[in-house]
Every structure is written in C-alpha cells, then in structure tokens.
Amino acid sequence: MQAVSPTQNLSSIIRPSKPRLNQMTRFAVRCVYRSDSVQFPNGVGSSRADWQSSCAILSSKVFSQDQGSGDKSTPSASDHLAAAVNGHKTSIDLNLVPIEKNNKPQPPSPAPPQKPLTITDLSPAPMHGSQLRVAYQGVPGAYSEAAAGKAYPNCEAIPCDQFEVAFQAVELWIADRAVLPVENSLGGSIHRNYDLLLRHRLHIVGEVQLPVHHCLLALPGVRKEYLTRVISHPQALSQCEHTLTKLGLNVTREAVDDTAGAAEYISSNNLRDTAAIASARAADLYGLQVLADGIQDDSSNVTRFVMLAREPIIPRTDRPFKTSIVFAHDKGTSVLFKVLSAFAFRNISLTKIESRPHRNRPIRLVDDANVGTAKHFEYMFYVDFEASMAEVRAQNALAEVQEFTSFLRVLGSYPMDMTPWCPSRED
Numbered sequence: 085m086q087a088v089s090p091t092q093n094l095s096s097i098i099r100p101s102k103p104r105l106n107q108m109t110r111f112a113v114r115c116v117y118r119s120d121s122v123q124f125p126n127g128v129g130s131s132r133a134d135w136q137s138s139c140a141i142l143s144s145k146v147f148s149q150d151q152g153s154g155d156k157s158t159p160s161a162s163d164h165l166a167a168a169v170n171g172h173k174t175s176i177d178l179n180l181v182p183i184e185k186n187n188k189p190q191p192p193s194p195a196p197p198q199k200p201l202t203i204t205d206l207s208p209a210p211m212h213g214s215q216l217r218v219a220y221q222g223v224p225g226a227y228s229e230a231a232a233g234k235a236y237p238n239c240e241a242i243p244c245d246q247f248e249v250a251f252q253a254v255e256l257w258i259a260d261r262a263v264l265p266v267e268n269s270l271g272g273s274i275h276r277n278y279d280l281l282l283r284h285r286l287h288i289v290g291e292v293q294l295p296v297h298h299c300l301l302a303l304p305g306v307r308k309e310y311l312t313r314v315i316s317h318p319q320a321l322s323q324c325e326h327t328l329t330k331l332g333l334n335v336t337r338e339a340v341d342d343t344a345g346a347a348e349y350i351s352s353n354n355l356r357d358t359a360a361i362a363s364a365r366a367a368d369l370y371g372l373q374v375l376a377d378g379i380q381d382d383s384s385n386v387t388r389f390v391m392l393a394r395e396p397i398i399p400r401t402d403r404p405f406k407t408s409i410v411f412a413h414d415k416g417t418s419v420l421f422k423v424l425s426a427f428a429f430r431n432i433s434l435t436k437i438e439s440r441p442h443r444n445r446p447i448r449l450v451d452d453a454n455v456g457t458a459k460h461f462e463y464m465f466y467v468d469f470e471a472s473m474a475e476v477r478a479q480n481a482l483a484e485v486q487e488f489t490s491f492l493r494v495l496g497s498y499p500m501d502m503t504p505w506c507p508s509r510e511d
C-alpha cells in the first residue's frame with residue numbers, strides 16, 4: 085500500500101473534475117426501468133445490471149413509500165428513480181450533509197504531517213491513474229489505514245478526518261473505495277457507520293478483519309508515573325479499559341478522533357504528561373516510545389471493516405459470501421421473529437444483528453382509550469447472513485422478508501474474510 089506522502093499537497097490529489105456522477109445517475113435510472121422485467125426471486129442473472137436491478141426491486145418499496153414524505157423540494161422523476169436504486173428517498177442524499185459536531189473534549193489540532201481530507205476538500209471529482217485510491221478515517225498510523233492496506237494491498241490510502249468524509253470521497257469520485265470499521269470484538273458496533281450506510285448510497289463490496297494490537301505511547305524519556313492523561317479513539321480506550329486500570333495509572337481518559345491522531349498530537353505539542361493508545365507504527369511515525377505493548381483487554385482483539393464502493397459486486401457461489409441487509413417495519417419489533425425465521429427455515433446462519441433508532445420515525449404512539457398512550461421506539465434492523473445473493477435460498481429468504489417489512493435494502497453481498505487467524509504481534 086502506498087500512503088499519500090506527508091508533503092503531498094491536497095491539490096495534487098484532487099485533479100480536474102469529470103461529470104461522472106451524471107453518468108452514474110443515468111445508469112442507475114436504466115436499471116430501475118429494467119427491473120420491471122426481472123422476476124425476483126427466480127434467480128439473479130450473472131450480469132452487473134441484473135444484480136443492480138434486483139437491488140432496485142428490493143428498494144422499490146422505499147421509493148413509493150417516500151414519495152409522499154415531507155420533502156418540499158421537487159426533484160425530477162429521474163432523481164427519484166436514481167435514488168430508489170440505492171434505497172434512498174430523494175436526490176437530496178447526494179448533497180453534502182451537515183456534520184454533527186462531536187461534543188467530546190478534543191485537543192486543538194496541531195499542523196499534521198499529512199492533512200486528512202475535510203468536508204471542504206470534497207468539491208471536485210478527480211481523474212486519476214490506475215492505482216486504487218482508498219479513503220479511511222484517521223491519519224497515517226491509524227488501524228483503519230492498516231485495514232485499507234489489508235483490503236487493497238497496493239492501494240493509495242487517503243486519510244479523511246471523519247467517517248462521513250470517507251463516504252463522500254467515494255461518492256464524489258475522489259476515492260474509489262472506502263474502508264470503514266463497523267464492529268470490534270470487545271467494543272461492539274461502531275454505530276455511526278451503521279447510520280451512515282443508510283444515509284449514503286454506497287455498496288458493501290467486501291469485509292476485512294484486522295487484529296488490533298494496542299500500545300501505550302509517550303514521548304521519549306517519559307515514565308508511566310509522570311502521566312496524568314491518556315488520549316485515544318473511544319473504541320481504543322474501551323478496548324484497553326481494564327488493562328489501563330491494572331497498570332495502576334492515575335490518569336484521566338480523553339477521547340480524540342483516532343488513535344494515530346492522538347500520537348501525533350502528543351508529539352507535535354511536546355506533551356510530557358500525556359500518553360496515547362495507538363499502534364506501534366504510529367509510535368514510529370510520530371517519534372514516540374512504547375511504554376507498554378499489547379494493552380488490549382483481550383489478546384484476540386479484532387475489528388471488522390467493510391469495503392465500500394459506488395457499484396455493487398456481482399455475487400457468486402464459488403466461495404463463502406455474506407450479505408448485509410437493513411430493514412424496518414411499521415409495527416416495530418413485532419415482526420422480527422417472522423423475518424428471522426425466513427433465514428432459519430432455509431438454514432441460513434445470521435452472523436450479526438444490530439438495531440438503530442429509526443431516524444425518520446423514532447416513536448410510534450399506540451392509543452388505548454382505557455389505559456392511555458403507549459410510546460414504542462421504532463428501529464432499523466441490520467442483519468448480516470452467511471449466503472450469497474446468487475443463491476436461490478437467499479433470494480427466497482429476502483422475498484419472504486420483503487413481505488413482512490416496509491423497508492428493505494441490500495447493503496451488499498460480498499466475499500467473507502476467510503484469512504486464517506493471525507493474531508497481532510506477541511500474542
């Protein structure tokens with residue numbers, strides 16, 4: 085993997101634009117028209133267009149459902165159709181969405197050796213050479229950069245300052261792929277990325293599991309006794325919580341955007357009372373020493389990342405595949421058992437279930453004249469299952485799921501990461 089060089093100016097990354105988003109939109113519209121003639125679930129054809137058509141069928145309910153929703157702008161029919169392919173309500177999702185400001189305490193950013201992309205860098209869509217450009221959140225030395233290198237060994241890794249920026253970098257053709265964390269074996273789900281998967285129109289095209297080996301880093305000469313503060317990504321802090329306590333450190337914990345950014349911050353501000361939880365590579369990059377090695381609470385600490393692209397891959401049956409879907413139902417959790425049984429009856433194993441608040445309709449009121457009004461929370465359910473969308477049993481299961489749900493979107497059908505277990509160093 086080739087990292088963007090620290091001295092490389094962003095303007096050399098972002099070259100003159102080409103109107104490719106329009107081309108994509110036209111292709112998507114064609115697929116929706118074609119979808120009328122594709123009979124789901126009698127088998128997905130072998131071409132990319134057939135597969136996209138099937139995605140369009142699955143999301144067509146969303147299109148019709150949202151036509152009457154509260155959006156006051158008047159998008160064209162083609163906007164609606166293009167959006168429907170990806171399960172989004174209107175073309176509004178193409179626009180830059182405001183970033184929710186993080187309330188957690190953040191140290192001011194020092195001048196970084198390699199500046200991550202920010203929201204303001206995302207206007208032009210570049211032409212570039214043949215090397216795959218992969219967006220990740222964080223700065224060089226972050227685990228996400230390592231995951232990008234594992235997923236695409238010869239890629240050019242592009243740092244982004246937020247998850248949302250990585251999504252947009254792909255949507256705007258600044259990057260070809262994004263590699264983003266979705267869950268960790270100790271810390272659990274990275275909810276922000278689940279929410280963003282729904283708000284953006286990218287497809288999951290792969291997964292990669294990265295053993296995460298944390299180190300406690302400080303400036304050369306600093307001893308543990310001098311420390312008053314440990315800073316890192318919130319996931320990294322939670323993955324090391326018990327070990328930090330066992331080390332007997334009398335420190336406050338502070339969350340920052342990414343692990344390597346924490347190391348860089350200590351280095352550029354010459355902070356002798358602060359340590360970072362980050363990778364050994366971050367120690368090398370930012371001139372820090374390793375005070376403690378392998379401080380994750382469990383030696384088999386693994387983070388699962390997904391690879392995202394503008395187009396889905398064609399599902400296959402010649403190797404283990406996983407499929408990720410998201411669905412909702414007007415009557416909340418009452419339908420969950422029926423949905424899950426569609427997989428159980430076909431011996432399809434589920435590998436993950438996640439629920440998130442239904443942003444458009446978070447509460448359902450149920451009035452009973454005698455006892456008052458019950459307030460039910462509404463959810464979006466994310467399910468990963470072990471089957472390819474090229475398998476008839478998976479297509480049948482989804483056809484049945486569609487009967488029970490008011491919203492269903494296939495986020496992607498992609499090869500499972502089957503790399504042999506290779507724990508992080510020293511384990």
Ligand SMILES: O=C(O)C(=O)C[C@]1(C(=O)O)C=C[C@@H](O)C=C1
Pocket residue numbers: 221222225226227228229265268274296317319320341342343344387
């Ligand atoms: O901060 C980093 O280095 C990251 O790549 C982010 C992240 C995460 O979001 O979970 C990735 C892997 C580890 O689990 C810790 C942090």
